[in-house]
Amino acid sequence: MCCRYYYDEKMAREIEKICKSIDRKLRMAAVEVCPSEKAPVITGRKGKLLLEEMQWGFPQQDKKGLLINARCEGIGEKKTFSESVRRRRCVIPASGYFEWDSRKN
Numbered sequence: 001m002c003c004r005y006y007y008d009e010k011m012a013r014e015i016e017k018i019c020k021s022i023d024r025k026l027r028m029a030a031v032e033v034c035p036s037e038k039a040p041v042i043t044g045r046k047g048k049l050l051l052e053e054m055q056w057g058f059p060q061q062d063k064k065g066l067l068i069n070a071r072c073e074g075i076g077e078k079k080t081f082s083e084s085v086r087r088r089r090c091v092i093p094a095s096g097y098f099e100w101d102s103r104k105n
Helices: 009-018 082-087
Strands: 004-007 031-033 038-045 048-055 096-098
Touching (some): 004 009, 009 038
């Protein structure tokens, strides 16, 4: 993962086409997503695709923040991520991603 990602109107329309059982209260529009914010995620249950809102980030063990980056080389062995990698897969719709720096805005 990176510091921020976004999805645009075109991506939002594509996701709505894919997920037939979208909760209409979760209308998608173009947005920039920051760590700790809730964002749409595509999950699957009982053979259906669902669009749900989930918080971006894993709580740190000391409960003092969120982990938003992981290296793929050892993610299956890391206690924080291993269960999610094996059993909690999802698709995070994104049109792009970028490293954000408050000084560069």
